[in-house]
Amino acid sequence: MSAFAALFRRDLALAWRARGDLVNPLGFFVIVVSLFPLGMSPDPALLARIGPGLVWVAALLAVLLSLENLFRSDRDDGALEQLLVSSAPLPLLALARVLAHVITVGVPLVLVSPLLALMLNIDGEPFGVLLSSLALGVPVLCMVGAIGAALTTGIARGGVLVALIVLPLYIPVLVFGAGAAYAAGLGLPFAGQLAILGALLALSVALAPFAIAGALRISGSQ
Amino acid sequence: MWAYLERLWHRLGSPRHFYDLAGWWLPWLAVSSLLLLGVGITWGLLFAPPDYQQGHSFRIIYIHVPAASLALTGYFAMAVAGVVVLVWRMKMAEVVLQSIAVPGAVMCALALFTGALWGKPTWGTYWFWDARITSMLILLFLYLGVMALGSAIASPVLAARATAVLAIVGAVNIPIIKYSVEWWNTLHQPATFKLTEKPAMAPEMYWPLLVCALGFYLFFAFVVVLRVRNAVLEREAGARWVRELAGEGR
Numbered sequence: 001m002s003a004f005a006a007l008f009r010r011d012l013a014l015a016w017r018a019r020g021d022l023v024n025p026l027g028f029f030v031i032v033v034s035l036f037p038l039g040m041s042p043d044p045a046l047l048a049r050i051g052p053g054l055v056w057v058a059a060l061l062a063v064l065l066s067l068e069n070l071f072r073s074d075r076d077d078g079a080l081e082q083l084l085v086s087s088a089p090l091p092l093l094a095l096a097r098v099l100a101h102v103i104t105v106g107v108p109l110v111l112v113s114p115l116l117a118l119m120l121n122i123d124g125e126p127f128g129v130l131l132s133s134l135a136l137g138v139p140v141l142c143m144v145g146a147i148g149a150a151l152t153t154g155i156a157r158g159g160v161l162v163a164l165i166v167l168p169l170y171i172p173v174l175v176f177g178a179g180a181a182y183a184a185g186l187g188l189p190f191a192g193q194l195a196i197l198g199a200l201l202a203l204s205v206a207l208a209p210f211a212i213a214g215a216l217r218i219s220g221s222q
Numbered sequence: 223m224w225a226y227l228e229r230l231w232h233r234l235g236s237p238r239h240f241y242d243l244a245g246w247w248l249p250w251l252a253v254s255s256l257l258l259l260g261v262g263i264t265w266g267l268l269f270a271p272p273d274y275q276q277g278h279s280f281r282i283i284y285i286h287v288p289a290a291s292l293a294l295t296g297y298f299a300m301a302v303a304g305v306v307v308l309v310w311r312m313k314m315a316e317v318v319l320q321s322i323a324v325p326g327a328v329m330c331a332l333a334l335f336t337g338a339l340w341g342k343p344t345w346g347t348y349w350f351w352d353a354r355i356t357s358m359l360i361l362l363f364l365y366l367g368v369m370a371l372g373s374a375i376a377s378p379v380l381a382a383r384a385t386a387v388l389a390i391v392g393a394v395n396i397p398i399i400k401y402s403v404e405w406w407n408t409l410h411q412p413a414t415f416k417l418t419e420k421p422a423m424a425p426e427m428y429w430p431l432l433v434c435a436l437g438f439y440l441f442f443a444f445v446v447v448l449r450v451r452n453a454v455l456e457r458e459a460g461a462r463w464v465r466e467l468a469g470e471g472r
Contacts, residue, residue: 151371154380161374165367218383
């Protein structure tokens with residue numbers, strides 16, 4: 001457990017010392033969302049209808065872009081080998097790493113999303129449902145995405161490959177996440193979708209660390 | 223009996239013995255799949271009665287359903303091979319895993335294509351974002367991811383292990399694909415046939431479908447075995463038995 005805490009604190013400290021980089025996914029998130037009204041139509045009714053989906057897709061892409069550096073710099077400077085040979089269980093270390101990523105990338109995305117929801121004319125019940133679905137779903141995106149990041153860490157130009165591997169796995173999260181807010185907008189029940197998102201979160205926290213650890217061992221021996 | 227099976231398993235684990243054994247299977251697989259496909263497709267396309275609602279357009283079922291079923295089975299088989307790769311580090315499972323990806327993706331694409339052809343006369347549209355069609359598309363994406371990852375890693379052993387992890391993770395999606403009909407209950411009709419229940423189709427439509435499905439599975443097995451043998455030769459190109467096979471050093 002102390003290795004877990006140590007790695008978690010180290011990752012947070014590293015993120016804090018390069019805090020300028022933390023703004024990048026947020027900037028990406030906001031810019032992508034604001035492209036849609038420009039590309040389609042600024043009609044408030046239309047935006048309110050498709051808004052939850054736009055915010056979800058943009059959040060998903062922002063998480064995807066942030067995955068690139070999850071393990072790569074550690075592999076380049078040899079820190080990854082230290083994690084692999086450490087006596088602490090690797091899945092636990094992987095969980096610490098992803099948890100730090102959720103806090104430094106995921107939480108800010110969720111915190112910025114109310115602003116975007118307002119800009120897209122989403123209010124009332126869908127507003128709250130969108131925020132809760134993002135709060136439940138973005139950590140799932142980080143957990144699942146980390147598997148793809150770990151698998152492609154040893155590959156020179158892994159960026160596009162991560163997208164190809166991870167995006168299909170993101171689709172159920174997107175369907176339920178955006179679906180919850182969309183259903184709320186139509187006045188339909190949405191608790192089911194949120195419950196499934198919660199189940200996906202529990203499932204990914206329980207299982208993904210093992211897949212990440214397995215993938216890291218493979219990437220580490222390349 | 224048990225000892226025999228165990229010996230067979232161990233023999234299958236060795237590339238050289240697998241190559242020899244699979245060479246025996248190939249003609250059987252080829253002949254039986256050709257026979258069944260010939261019978262099933264002729265029966266289904268020419269002799270089965272037309273559907274009372276869809277007319278002749280329903281006949282695409284004889285290609286569509288086996289292809290879709292194989293696309294799912296193929297992915298599941300990849301995940302099983304992936305478990306064998308990661309747990310027992312079996313060399314042959316690595317080869318099998320990577321040999322399934324391309325035929326599986328082709329079956330998935332075939333299912334989507336035939337579905338679109340059938341959708342135009344029946345639903346009035348080639349494509350509809352229905353849960354089941356969409357999850358088939360996701361399955362195709364999953365196959366593409368496995369293929370891309372496998373070809374991006376130079377070392378065959380590490381490529382196989384990485385794709386094994388990805389195949390297992392992706393297999394978590396298969397239940398979602400399979401049961402999405404019940405979950406979202408949209409435009410697409412529910413699963414066409416189940417082994418556990420009496421088919422709702424007329425028997426004269428159902429039997430040719432079963433024959434076609436069996437033929438497709440045997441054909442798939444034929445293609446996979448062919449690819450596995452090829453991959454074994456490529457991997458073991460330096461081994462003595464391969465060189466002898468190629469007629470070197472005689």
